[in-house]
Amino acid sequence: MLKTLSRPAVKLVERYLPDPYIFVLLLTVIAAAAAIAVERQTPLAVMRFWGDGFWNLLTFSMQMLLILVTGYMLASSPPVKRLLQRLAGLAKNAGAAIVLVTLVSLAASWINWGFGLVVGALFAKELARQVRVDYRLLVASAYSGFIVWHGGLAGSVPLTIATDGHFSVEQIGVIGTGETIFSLFNLGIVICLFIAVPLVNRLMLPDEQESVYVDPALLEESKKDRVRIQRPADRLENSVTLAWLVGIPGLLFLADHFLLRNGGLNLNVVNFLFLFLAIVLHRTPRSLLESLQEAIKGGAGIVIQFPFYAGIMAIMVQSGLAETLSGALISFASETTLPFWSFISAGIVNIFVPSGGGQWAVQAPVMLPAAEALGVDVPRIAMAVAWGDAWTNLLQPFWALPVLGIAGLKAKDIMGFCLIQLFVTGAIIAAGLTWF
Template identity: 75%
Template sequence: MLSRVAKPFVRLVERYLPDPYIFVLLLTLVAFAAAILVESKTPMEVVQIWGNGFWGLLTFSMQMLLVLLTGFMLASTPLIKAGLVRIATLASTPGQAIILVTLVSLAASWINWGFGLVIGALFARQLARVIRVDYRLLVASAYSGFIVWHGGLAGSVPLTIATPGHFTENQIGVIGTGDTIFAFFNLAIVISLFIVVPLVNRLMMPDEKDSVYVDPARLEDEVETQVEITRPADHLENSRILAWLVGFGGLAWLVQYFVNSGTLNLNVVNFTFLFLAIILHQTPRRLLNCLQEAIKGGAGIVIQFPFYAGIMAIMVQSGLAQTISSGFVAIATETSLPFWTFISAGLLNIFVPSGGGQWAVQAPVMLPAAEALGADVARVAMAVAWGDAWTNLLQPFWALPMLAIAGLKAKDIMGFCLVQLFITGTIISIGLVFL
């Protein structure tokens, strides 16, 4: 039945969802118009805010690009390829492939969102090499696992409020992860999604006549040619000793970092991926050849993220984000506040696709409301986190690295993700309100 339900959504999205670059241009115009009409800003005031904020995500843009590049390089090493091949043998039918890629992506995303995006995409490619399955749904299934990231170990909102000195400490104190990530209601949501999301993806499998397959030859890596060493510089480019000295030096830093109670963040994930790739590729030349292949998929990140920075600036500095949050708070009660917080966070995430940035916007509105209504502050904070993660199934911003690795466009997968949007939204809402 879900296959029939998904079909019109898939066709709708394939027909009307533009390229993510067009999507971000349209969002920019919507944010412009809303700031003028709702917040009574003049067009030039909005232009000023937008232009000043346009480069506000440069650091994050580079981090995201490195997620794509370092993850691709690591997964292209012989050792990791062999591991993905071995795990892929656990699936022998298209249905099993869909379930397996979803579970792998869910587990990896719960550990770290960047890790989940890269591993999910690369594992989908590997499965498509050996099993004839609808490639759109396979990649959509890998992306759907991303839904759990903000309820997992790298969730930016729960980790922020668990850190002494965070910007709302004077208001709410330090709230440990035992009340957020490892709270019963949050673990119940995560476990429910681990069960439901793979099953929904499996039930959305289209009929043979409606399926879209990929030629496995398109997914094969280029055969490495024998390197001819004719210059002294060639010896350096193909030196294992040089690569291993630097690579193991990086791993030594990582060991010391974690021994000193370091936490897993995006920079650490990229650092780990890079230095493992340096070691496992064995020579600088092999790493550089792989980099040339990986960089082809990074164009969307480079061009689109500055536009999202501009949109975020409009939403925050015009007061539009606070107005949206306040509107939902106005109709909330002690019991329903987590639900309305979740919905408002999901809406804002379309325009402000950044967990930490979204918390900075919504905390000043939601925390006083939680205190006034007597609501559970930790639950309200997790509602913001889950809302931020939820509408990523609709917002192609976070799908760009995965789509680049998989070689697909947003319109190819978002129809399936739209079905998951409604189902997962229901599960998360029930968990936030009733558990």
């Protein structure tokens, strides 16, 4: 069944799926054309909407970039790497390795999506060094845990609407994470996925004759040369004292924020937490900066694409296109079915806008008016968009690139396994959003 379903999907993706930057260009053209054709706006007016709004998400863009970068730096710190080595020793056979890498990836992705991507890939490599297991499924299992990220502590949509001054604050106000991330319906979905995803991955384990193995020697990391102190600047760059003089007060500030001031989670708090944990755990500024150089490579797409998302959002809102699409959605959706259709539409949009933050910027002008018109709970609609974004990441390989880069594989190597998970998790999330 796996071969029958996955082979045409892999070929289709290999042939027709371009770089995500191409998607954002196409979406810009489509939004502009729709504003002209549907809303009868002039090309000059649409161009002005686009240009005037192009830089409206600069703060948001930096927040998204930092989520990825800080998560990567924390995951690549020496203590986390040592923990992964010890955990890998718990897997005694291929089936146990598949279940274990999935659970670790799910837990890490729920904490922070950048952290989860890197931890999953590093843990898969460590398991492959110690256990004889199909390497494709092992890496696919590591990536499948990413499905829960948008329902977790670093979810872009719930943290955005929980942050003062977010771009929809005048419409919906500030919505705390108790109504989104920690709501019963969201936690119910997360628990179901923690059960189903490892089980499905285990059931997909190929027979030994069909498995693809990797030589453990190829996965060994090159050992870094011993640091040589030759000048005063070297002492500062490798000073544990200097790093901890800044890192520990940062963590104390967070303790004060949560324990004494009863502060909540938002994008800035999550980024602050992961940054200062990384500073402390890397021990020296040099180690942190080397990790940063690797982390920033995976964030290049965010830097160039988010201004285009802001431009698209401006076209949709200023032209009236968002209001028109909202009205079309209301015409066939009901109070009961709007969360489901929000989830499905978000899954489709995610193929073209492979970023939770960027997608919310594009879809919020459509979904929020629809929710208000039908009297639907706004936090549930926001989480429906969030889960739709996370769901089709199993098909859209944009966020798999960091995992594949670390593991040394290509998208076609894992896409067949991810396709099966797409159908299973889609059914679970849709049911949870509709009936939980």
